[in-house]
Amino acid sequence: MAPFGSPQTSQIPATNVIENSQLDRADLENLSKIGSAHRLVGCILEEVDLSRLPLDGWVFEGCNVKKANFTGAKLGSTLWSGCKGGFADFTGCDLSEGAFEGCDFNNSNFRGATLTGSQFERCKLTGANLSEAKTLNLSFNETLLADARLPGLSFRKSRLNGLDFQMADLKKSDFRDAVFQNCSLRDANLVDCRFEGADLRGADLGGIRLLNAKQFKGATISRDQAGQLLAELGLKVR
Template sequence: MAPSASPDIQISPANTLENRALDRAEVELLSKSGEPHKLVACVLEEADLSRLMLEGWVFEACTVKQANFIGAKLSATLWSSCKGGQADFTGCDLSESKIEACDFNNSNFRGATLTGAQFSRCKLTGANLSETKTLNLTFDETRLADARLPGLSFRKARLNGLDFQMADLKKCDFRDAIFQDCSLRDANLAECRFEGADLRGADLGGIRLLNAKQFKGATISRDQAGQLLAELGLKVR
């Protein structure tokens, strides 16, 4: 289901384009109206959309593979069922945006502003979210395997259906977080904090207790305890 526009963003039928292949010149011309547009099933593959002002736009079932959004203003945008493998969002502003059921595998969000952004049912395998501004950023049922998320804060978050398998989570803050149907299998957890976290809903396979102190105060199940001790070569009977 496509997300609905925010009540303060009104997109008229005249500002809706469907099944179009668009390049930078066409998108830039549309943006100069100062009004948000809705693009449905449009193709912007490899388009250079860097530094354009596209606040409040809606992208529904669009193809933005390898598109260049570097430095673009994309706050309060809505994305639904888009395909954007290897898209480049470096340094862009995606604050207060909603991204649902989109495939942004191996995309680059380095240095982007993701304050208040919501990712739901997305594929972000291999994505780079390093150095992002992430206050109130949320993920739900999203694949983040092999992604780079160093230093992100998930403190007090309820994490549902997140796959962090083999992700770089160095220095992430999971204090008081609740994991439900998640995977931390083989993730890089160096210098992470888990005080008060409930890890019973997480797959901890492949994790090695190089620093057991980081799990002090966290809650795990008996089965998980046996699994972690087995990683240390200890036999649990």
């Protein structure tokens, strides 16, 4: 997978740049018929219905896509930088190989979306719903995922850096052989998760209850974390 970095927008011809414009569905339909990707800079698409549009390879830079409807849209290899997209709907859309950097998609809906090979860098996904999404090689870095719905995701053998899973629904997720660094699992739903071989020393485990200690068998934790987990059971560590 390519490393995280700023979208290479400089490679897109200047003639394909639309700046600081209020756009509607008809505008994007007309642009999509030209047959090339476009770069939208500082554009407003709030609450616009963009469902099922072919927008593969487009760049969205500093755009407002709050409550926009991308249901079923073709968004493969799109680049998103500094966008505001609270409550945006990406249900069932194709976002494979997409790159998101410094975006705020709080409470957005990615249910059933294809996120294969997608990357999120320094994003806010508080309350986002990734249920039933296709997530092979999906990666996050320094991203807020508090209260997000992420059931069944695989983080196996991943190095997880700066991820906040506080109160997230992670049931049945796979963290085997993962390494946590500056992460939080505080009060997360970890029912039926797997942690064999995981290094949890860089994770906040506050609020976790050892209802099924077997799922942590083979994981590595610090002495302080061990005391914290035992305290959750009402045991005093001296």
